[in-house]
Amino acid sequence: MKKSTKGAIAAGAAAVLLVGGAGSLAFWSDSEGVDGGTITSGRLTITPAGTPAPTWTDETTGTAIPDIGAFRIVPGDSLTYTADFVVEAVGDNLAATIEVDDDSITGSPTLLAETTQSVQVLDGGAALTAITEAQDGDTVTAEVTFTFPYAAATNASQSTTAALQTVDLTGLTLDLNQSGPQTAP
C-alpha cells in the first residue's frame, strides 16, 4: 500500500473518532414522567350459594329425589343435579365456560360407560353460553344432567345382590375455564 493511501485512511479514522466524540457531548436531551395509571387484574371464582340446598330431580316425572343414594337408576332415566353458585367474574373482556370435570366422576366401569352427563348454567332462568362480567355477583344455577340412554344400556350395568353398580359423584367437580376474550355481540 502506498504511503499516501495509508495516510488518508488514518486521517479518515481520526475524523470519525472526532465526530463520534463530538456527538456524545453536544446533543440536548430531556425526559418527563407520564402517569399511566394502575393496571388491576380481575377475578374469576364460583362459590356455592348454600341456599337453596342442591337438589336432585327425576326428569321423567319432574319430581324431586330426596335421597339419591336410595334411588335406583334404570335405562331411560335422566336425572338432574341442581346447585346454585355465586359468581365473581371481574374483567372487562372476561369470558368463561363451566364444564363437568369428567375425571372427577368415578365408579363401576360398565355403568360409567353407559351414562353421560352435561351441564347447563342459568342466570335468572336464561341459559348462558359463557360467564362474563355481566354475571359478577349473580347467583347462577348449574344443572348437571346424567342420562342413562336405552341405546347404551346392557344387562351388565345392573346391580346384583353381590355388588352395586354405581356412579360415584362425591367428587363431582365443575371447572370454570376462561375461554378467551369476550367477543362483541
Place this chain on the structure above:
Amino acid sequence: MVSARHAVLTLGIVVVMASVLVVGSGASWRTERQLGAGTLVAGRLDLKVGGVDAYSFTALSGTNLAPGSYRQAPLVVSNAGDIALRYRLAAVTFGTLTGSASYTATRVAAAAGCPTTGNPTALAGSATTFRTLVPAAVETWCLRVTLGPNPPQALSGAVVRFTYAGEQARHAA
C-alpha cells in the same frame, strides 16, 4: 450460505415465538368447585318363579295320565329385585306333547286358591298381558296342563316349559 443461515435463524425465532404463544394461551384463568353430589346406583331387575330363576315345576308332573286328564298346581312369581318390573307369560312349549296338550293360567290370591282338582278361585288378569310387580311383590298363578283326547301312548319324558319374561316397568312402552 450466509442467507441460508439467516433463514435457519429466522425460522428458529418464529418457532420459538409460536411456542411461547401456545404456552401463553394455556395460562388462562381456571377455577373449580367440588359439588359432592352423592352416588348414583343402578337398579336390579330380578324376576323369580317359584323363588328361583329356573324352577323345576314337579307339582305338575304326572304319570299314567289318561286322555282329557289334567295336572294343576300353583306357581309364585315374585320380584326379587329393587326396581318395579312388569312381566308376562311369554311362551309355553309342550315338547313331544305339542298338539296333544293345552294349558290354562289363572291368577289366584294364594296357593289355596289352586287345588289339585277343581276350578281355581280366579282373580282378574291375563297371564299373557304385562303385569307390574313392585319390589318384593308376589303373584300366584294356577297353572293347569290338560291332555287332549288323543295323546301319544306310552309317552315318557314330555317336558312342558313355561317362560315368564320380565322387564323394567319404568319407561316401559
